Amino acid sequence: MGDVIELEKLTKTYGTRRGLVELDLAVAEGEVFGYLGPNGAGKSTTIRLLLDLIRPTSGRARLFGRDPREHAVELHRRIGYLAGDFVVDPRQRVGECLTFLADLRGGVPRTRIEELAARLDLDLTTRIRALSKGNRQKVGLVQAFMHQPDLLILDEPTSGLDPLVQQTFLDLVREATAAGQTVFMSSHIMTEVEAVADRVGIIREGRLVALDTVARLRDRARHRFEITFTGPVDRAALAALPGVSDLVVEGGTARFFLSTDPNELIAVLARHRVASLQASEPDLGELFFAYYRDTEAAKEASRA
Numbered sequence: 650m651g652d653v654i655e656l657e658k659l660t661k662t663y664g665t666r667r668g669l670v671e672l673d674l675a676v677a678e679g680e681v682f683g684y685l686g687p688n689g690a691g692k693s694t695t696i697r698l699l700l701d702l703i704r705p706t707s708g709r710a711r712l713f714g715r716d717p718r719e720h721a722v723e724l725h726r727r728i729g730y731l732a733g734d735f736v737v738d739p740r741q742r743v744g745e746c747l748t749f750l751a752d753l754r755g756g757v758p759r760t761r762i763e764e765l766a767a768r769l770d771l772d773l774t775t776r777i778r779a780l781s782k783g784n785r786q787k788v789g790l791v792q793a794f795m796h797q798p799d800l801l802i803l804d805e806p807t808s809g810l811d812p813l814v815q816q817t818f819l820d821l822v823r824e825a826t827a828a829g830q831t832v833f834m835s836s837h838i839m840t841e842v843e844a845v846a847d848r849v850g851i852i853r854e855g856r857l858v859a860l861d862t863v864a865r866l867r868d869r870a871r872h873r874f875e876i877t878f879t880g881p882v883d884r885a886a887l888a889a890l891p892g893v894s895d896l897v898v899e900g901g902t903a904r905f906f907l908s909t910d911p912n913e914l915i916a917v918l919a920r921h922r923v924a925s926l927q928a929s930e931p932d933l934g935e936l937f938f939a940y941y942r943d944t945e946a947a948k949e950a951s952r953a
């Protein structure tokens with residue numbers, strides 16, 4: 650299988666402001682690629698460059714081996730795109746709007762639109778202007794998925810959706826990949842990306858700072874624990890555990906990070922009575938931190 654997206658030193662500056670700096674990236678056919686980064690990192694800039702909505706300052710992008718500028722019409726037929734700021738005519742009814750967009754793409758069976766709308770709990774008879782932000786986002790999702798494009802490019806697809814609808818969205822992504830479609834989705838929420846993505850790229854200040862499988866990135870991250878004991882905290886035993894850092898004990902509660910598997914922690918806990926235990930998944934900030942810590946440590950080691 651070839652690469653559907655190939656980016657080489659793709660760079661965009663807005664006047665003197667950096668948008669994207671020398672991005673090298675390849676996304677394979679059938680892959681779900683999660684593109685993560687905080688606000689202003691350069692996610693939308695990358696996506697707009699892919700679609701030829703803006704032009705690169707230097708470097709190049711290829712979609713299906715083709716230049717997005719020269720082959721825009723042909724490429725756009727093969728792409729389902731959800732913009733971060735999806736806007737449609739507010740006077741139209743949802744059904745009219747979707748049929749109009751479907752016709753632009755050479756037609757989509759009415760049953761496909763109805764099925765997607767039903768799954769997302771979207772009323773086709775409502776006028777766009779009367780929709781909440783979340784329901785507008787659903788219109789954006791239906792129009793991106795409805796023609797079963799080879800490549801889905803989704804900019805913050807779950808923004809404004811409630812958790813139930815987010816799950817439906819993830820199902821749609823899984824079905825798309827089962828059908829051989831490729832998905833490139835941006836997000837600033839790690840959990841939704843890790844649920845479906847094969848690989849994740851993390852972008853910060855216009856630069857790709859991490860690129861790996863979800864499993865390997867998560868292994869690098871530290872998990873945060875908060876454990877309340879019914880008796881006194883065995884601080885020494887916790888501090889001696891491999892992978893424990895930033896241990897803070899307050900009353901009967903211990904808070905710390907763990908960067909290894911929890912087996913030895915569980916062995917310590919088994920010797921005490923635990924009133925409550927919370928283990929949180931590493932958030933994006935944690936992941937950045939873990940990544941930088943490792944790369945800095947690797948650089949130090951290679952210097953030594």
Ligand SMILES: Nc1ncnc2c1ncn2[C@@H]1O[C@H](COP(=O)(O)OP(=O)(O)OP(=O)(O)O)[C@@H](O)[C@H]1O
Pocket residue numbers: 663666667668686687688689690691692693694695733837
């Ligand atoms: N049209 C523009 N003119 C000037 N600067 C811009 C323009 N568009 C984006 N930028 C700048 O480029 C940088 C990257 O912005 P971009 O919108 O790509 O980030 P993002 O990762 O999509 O963030 P968000 O999650 O907030 O949408 C930011 O510093 C932003 O201010």
